[in-house]
Amino acid sequence: MRSVVIGSGPAGLIAARDLLARGDAVTVLEATDTVGGRVTSLELDGLTLDAGAESFATRSGAVATLCADLGLSVGPPAATPAWVVGPGRAYQLPATGWLGIPTRPLDKDVRKIIGSSAAVHASLEPHRPLGEIPDDITVGALVRARLGDEIAESLVAPVLQGVYSRHIDALQLADISPTLPAELREAGSLLKLAEVKRALSPAGSAVLGVEGGMWRLTSALAEAIRDGGGSIVTQAAADKLSYEDGAWRVDAGGGRVVGDRVVLATPLPDASLLVPGLPAFEPRKVAVVTLVLNAPELDGAPRGTGVLAVDGVTGAKALTHSTAKWPWLARMAKGRHVVRMSYALENLPADLDAGALADASRLLGVELSAANLRGSAARIWTDAAPVAVEDVNPQPGLYLVGSAAGLTGLANIAAAPAPWD
Numbered sequence: 001m002r003s004v005v006i007g008s009g010p011a012g013l014i015a016a017r018d019l020l021a022r023g024d025a026v027t028v029l030e031a032t033d034t035v036g037g038r039v040t041s042l043e044l045d046g047l048t049l050d051a052g053a054e055s056f057a058t059r060s061g062a063v064a065t066l067c068a069d070l071g072l073s074v075g076p077p078a079a080t081p082a083w084v085v086g087p088g089r090a091y092q093l094p095a096t097g098w099l100g101i102p103t104r105p106l107d108k109d110v111r112k113i114i115g116s117s118a119a120v121h122a123s124l125e126p127h128r129p130l131g132e133i134p135d136d137i138t139v140g141a142l143v144r145a146r147l148g149d150e151i152a153e154s155l156v157a158p159v160l161q162g163v164y165s166r167h168i169d170a171l172q173l174a175d176i177s178p179t180l181p182a183e184l185r186e187a188g189s190l191l192k193l194a195e196v197k198r199a200l201s202p203a204g205s206a207v208l209g210v211e212g213g214m215w216r217l218t219s220a221l222a223e224a225i226r227d228g229g230g231s232i233v234t235q236a237a238a239d240k241l242s243y244e245d246g247a248w249r250v251d252a253g254g255g256r257v258v259g260d261r262v263v264l265a266t267p268l269p270d271a272s273l274l275v276p277g278l279p280a281f282e283p284r285k286v287a288v289v290t291l292v293l294n295a296p297e298l299d300g301a302p303r304g305t306g307v308l309a310v311d312g313v314t315g316a317k318a319l320t321h322s323t324a325k326w327p328w329l330a331r332m333a334k335g336r337h338v339v340r341m342s343y344a345l346e347n348l349p350a351d352l353d354a355g356a357l358a359d360a361s362r363l364l365g366v367e368l369s370a371a372n373l374r375g376s377a378a379r380i381w382t383d384a385a386p387v388a389v390e391d392v393n394p395q396p397g398l399y400l401v402g403s404a405a406g407l408t409g410l411a412n413i414a415a416a417p418a419p420w421d
């Protein structure tokens, strides 16, 4: 069979490798001039760094297995709870929590943040009747009513803002998982539900990284595909898909490729331009700003491995101190520091270096200036929450994988069954 894969992100490359192993003749078409999609690298100050994804969730085991198959070593990040920087204060999140909800509100580290009376009020939550929990309840309304404003604003909002880019008052409990309202009614208390969820998290690190960078995964997949006889064509944006005389025709980069099956592995908004009927929406854009710094003040990792910004404190919504987080990167950087910040596109500073240094200073609690800066880079990405796509095989011989199938994150993408099975 002739297979054409559109998109060379992790989903397209995983699909291509699988189809090659089944004996297909495989062509991967990639719109840009680089392979890897959102799992790719950038060069800064002589360092090769992750430009997009930097880790994977361990829950499915699928990414770790894939890495092992490809001969890549994986390792955990340094384990320190994230910091939060809010107006006038900075604090480390309590170690025991679920979605920022402290499972033990009376613990000292929680009381230090929210105060004793708020902690006592929250600790009594299981004794208060739950009342009615509508399916569309927002996290904000729920946490405020059950545990108080302090926990909502100081702990839950920063954590969920970092993950969902939405304030808790605009985020429904069901957006996190559709079954949560029912699970809460069943548990009878928000703290009890948090305890159950917390206990379900497996021991050990929830995420791992690839030694040398997550980009090595897509790079190794591309190499395996080429070694296996597949071809990857860059600067070949697919702009039309048609089915004629028993085969799929893909118009891309001014040429045409014919296949018996076509695998769409582009972000969903791009896929919806090629296949009518798929969910079409304006994608959210995020920017990742990476700084390489000479700053001995950061040697002690003053804010651990990462910081969440309370809405409005800085343009950046979160910061990762990458050299504090990844031991292999610290070794590679030889005393320099690598810091990554994520921004909603509209908040990206117009004067990138000055704005990013000011935001990094605020979030790290260390004064950084142009004298500390060895290099900076901004990369703009499509970012999308998972979307339900009903049929991943909408027409004979046409398959959707990865983001095109509504999936987000390497763990989900790698664990998804191949739709041609």
Ligand SMILES: Cc1cc2nc3c(=O)[nH]c(=O)nc-3n(C[C@H](O)[C@H](O)[C@H](O)COP(=O)(O)OP(=O)(O)OC[C@H]3O[C@@H](n4cnc5c(N)ncnc54)[C@H](O)[C@@H]3O)c2cc1C
Pocket (backbone or CB within 6 Å): 006, 007, 008, 009, 010, 011, 012, 029, 030, 031, 032, 035, 036, 037, 038, 039, 051, 052, 053, 054, 055, 056, 057, 236, 237, 238, 239, 265, 266, 267, 270, 286, 288, 381, 382, 383, 401, 402, 403, 404, 407, 408, 409, 410, 411, 413
């Ligand atoms: C900043 C950022 C950080 C992230 N961090 C993590 C993380 O740490 N861990 C994690 O698990 N996930 C992370 N994610 C999510 C993860 O990167 C994505 O879920 C994953 O890359 C999706 O893979 P994909 O192959 O479906 O799509 P993509 O990686 O987006 O690849 C799609 C490819 O299709 C190409 N393409 C688009 N249109 C066409 C066309 N018409 N013709 C040909 N090619 C086309 C694109 O150029 C791209 O190369 C992050 C995402 C972002 C934006």
